Structures are given as structure tokens and as C-alpha cells.
Amino acid sequence: MFKVRRPGTRRMINLEVLDNTRVSPGFTRLTFGGPELKHLENSGHDQMVRLFFAREGQPELRMPTVSNDVWLAQLLLLPKTRRPWVRSFTVRRFRPEECELEIEVAMHGDTGPASAWAARAKPGDQAGIFDEGIAYLPPEHAAWQLLVGDESALPAILSILEHAPASLVAEVFLEVPESADIRENVIRPEGVRIHWIARDGARPVPGMLALEAVRNATLPSGPFYTWAAGEAKLPTGVRRHLVTDRGVPKSDIAFIGYWRHGRSSPG
Template identity: 50%
Template sequence: MQFPHHRRMMRTRVLRVERTTDNFVTVTVHGADLAHFEFLGNDQCVRVFFARPGQERLTLPEYDGEGWFPQYKQMPDEVRPYVRNYTMRRFDPDTLELDIEFVAHGDEGPASAWALAACEGQELGLFPECTYYLPPPEADWHLLVGDESAVPALLAILEQAPDDLRARVYLEVPSAADVRPVRTPAGTEVHWLPRQDPHATPGRLALHTVQSSALPEGRPYCWVAGENGLPTGLRRTLVREHGVPKEDISFMGYWREGVAAIA
């Protein structure tokens, strides 16, 4: 993991909201606080703070150089914001605009519900976190796998990749309508995996597809993220059946089926 050297709590406002594809909503925020933001790129993530329904102004915990969580825990329930992890899909340091792409998975999660109803002018708090995508220079090729929650990270990684990247990329999405054009360096293969069954657990299609695929020769660097069963299951396969050293695998359980995220 790599963290920015300098971090601070940032208050932003929604500038635009766009339905990117059937199951994704892109929210663009801006604000002067973003001038201090140290953008690392690739899959860098951020803590996103949302006001509670009915709250006029977003209350944010302060960052004291050590952390924000102790103060957050002490905030009264009615003003303590919701907080979730998201990827910074795009940052423009000239216009101070930042995009976050939310999977629109319904109203049962506060983040998804917020994105589905987001409108211009609403406040959003951001606290910068780390990147996980740190391939060793000795890797011969990259295996990059994710469900829809990892599509923003994978698209950002591909957009910033060097032209000579050799990679196999698997992107599972809820439906064929979520497939979109993606920058693909010449040595990279991108496989979109739209689910046929709307009730299937996200990530299982990608897991089974990679498990049943022959992988290229040479030393891989593997990055796997999504519903917890995908990274944990694929890591096991890569280590046991392909002899990939554990240190060459970045695996992140972005969320768990049936379990709400906690701060």
C-alpha cells in the first residue's frame, strides 16, 4: 500500500451527476480543498462522507494528523455522517474536479442511495487513502480482475498504464449494457464478463472464468478486488495451483454480500 505524504479532510460540492451506464453513476465534485490533494493515481481510494437524510449541512470529523476516527465515533448519531470507501476515478488538478463512479446497487446502502439521488450543490466530504496497485518491475505480465465495484479502479489503472503493459484483464459487470470502450495497450487483453443471472452473487463469474482459463507463462503480478469471495477465492487458486508467491498478489475485499460496510 502507498499513502499520500500529506492528507487532510476535504469538503467538496457536487458539480455534475451522470448515469454512466445502466448500473453506474458518476458524480463529479469540486472545491478549493482539492488544491491540497496529493493524487497518486491508479486505484487510489478515498473515504467518502455523506450527510444523513434530512441533514442540511454535512458535519465532518477533523483530522488531527493521526486520525479522524476517534472524533467520528464520538459524534452524536444524528449528525455522524455515513462513510464509505470509493476509488478516485479521475482527478483534474487544473479544474479541481474529481470523479467517483458509484455502482447503483439500490437503496439499501446509504452510498448507493445517495448517488442515485445526488444533485448539484450537495456536499461530500473526502479523506484521501492509499493505492494498492503496486506491481513489482520484475513482473512479466499483470492479471487484473474485478467485479463492478472494481471497474472504476481497473479503468483508471488501464487509462494510466504504460503502452507496453502486458496484461489479462477480467471485468465482471451486472449486464451487457455496462460494457464500454476502454483504453487497451497492444499487449493487453480485456475480457468483459456481463452476468446473465441478475440474482447471481457478483464476482463468482469472474472467479470461475479465471479459474478455468489457461494463464500466460512468466511471472505475473495479480490485482484482484470485489465482493470478498472473489479476491479470497482467486488468491487461493493462484497460490495453490499456479504457485504465485503471495507477495505478488494484491487482493482486496471491497465489500461483502449481505453485510453493510462500517467506517
């Protein structure tokens, strides 16, 4: 299993929406703010948080009161009339000096509570986060890196590249819903090559085109570190391929299932 580095201290943090900007057909960027962000450790890279938001019709957001892993049990004891939605996201950007945080949401119409809420979120709406740490922990012996993700992992990969040292050499495979979701002028070191893959109306399980691209890729030589995330079949498929077909040590692969196609998360 992949390792996670948790922050030294963490707590439930109450926020409010400051801005909602549609980045592309498949993504919207939510900017949050609030004085409690002073309690959030700036981990960078693939910093994951639980995002809490009210269900439609709820007059206010009711956050868990415990700042440890018991929060989920406490949440599930609440009746749905008072229970908020909670979903996992990675931080796109964090500006501690301005007490602002950005999260990009992959939009799926009204098929999921997060994308439905993100579509209607407006300045002043309540939200909350709980820090879950980072899983991007490349070892020193890695000569280069392989980063693979679907649209749910795009914010994390872009954040990793923005925080990367200038010496980073990496092959990046990013699958997005449409060609219009491809980002131009990504901030990254010169040694990073991005392979964009757009489904453009094709209907495989998200991530399967990226997985196929990795299987067919001619990769650089030398020891490397892999970070793969997205719909569960993508990171597990990448790991299986690298270990079985390319002889990569399991310890050099971080694989994170952000979501499961056709299944909702608890809460």
C-alpha cells in the same frame, strides 16, 4: 497482506457535487469540485478515498476534524443525527488543474446508503474525502499482469489501464451486473485483453463469475503480478487459487476486499 502506499501528507477535504451523470444502468458518475482539492495528491491508478456524505434529513455535512487514522473513532462517537455516512471508493479521474474529481458509483437501488445518495445527489450537495493511498504496486520482475474485479473495482481497473505504460501486457477479468454496463472503447495499451462477464439476471454473489473465469482461464507464461478487488470472496478466492493451484508467490498478489455481500460498512 497487500501493501498500501499512503500519500506524504493528507487531510480531510471538503467538496461539493458539480454533476451527476448516469453512465449505464449500473453506474452513475459523480463529479466533485472545490478549492480544497489542491491538497489532494494525484496518485493515479487505484487511488482510494473515503467519501463522506450526509444522511437523508441532515441539514449539513459534518466532517471529522482529524486528518489521521483516528477519524473513524471520532466519527463513531457522533450520534447518528449528526454522523455522516462514509464509504470507500476509488478515484475514476482527477483533474487538479480544474479542481475536479470523478467517482463512479455502482448502483444497487436503495439497498445501500451510497447508491441511494448517489441516485439523488445534485449540484451543490456537500461531500468530503480523505485519501487512503494506492495498493496497485506492480514489481519490476512481472512480465505481465492479471487484473480482476467486480463492479466495485471497475473504476479502479479503468483508471489503472488509462495510466498504464504502452508496454503493459495484461489479462483483465471484469464482472458487471448487466451487458449494458460493459464499456466500449476502453483506453488501454494494445497488449491488454479484457474479458467482460455480465451477470444479466443471474444471482450469485457478485464476483463469483469472475472468480470462476479466472480458475478456468489459460493464462500466459512467465512471472506476473495480480491485482484483485471487489466483494471480499473474489479477491481472497483469486489469491487462494493462484497460490494453491498455480504456485504464484503471495508477494506478487494484491487482494483488496472493497465490501462484503449482505454486510454494511462501519459508520
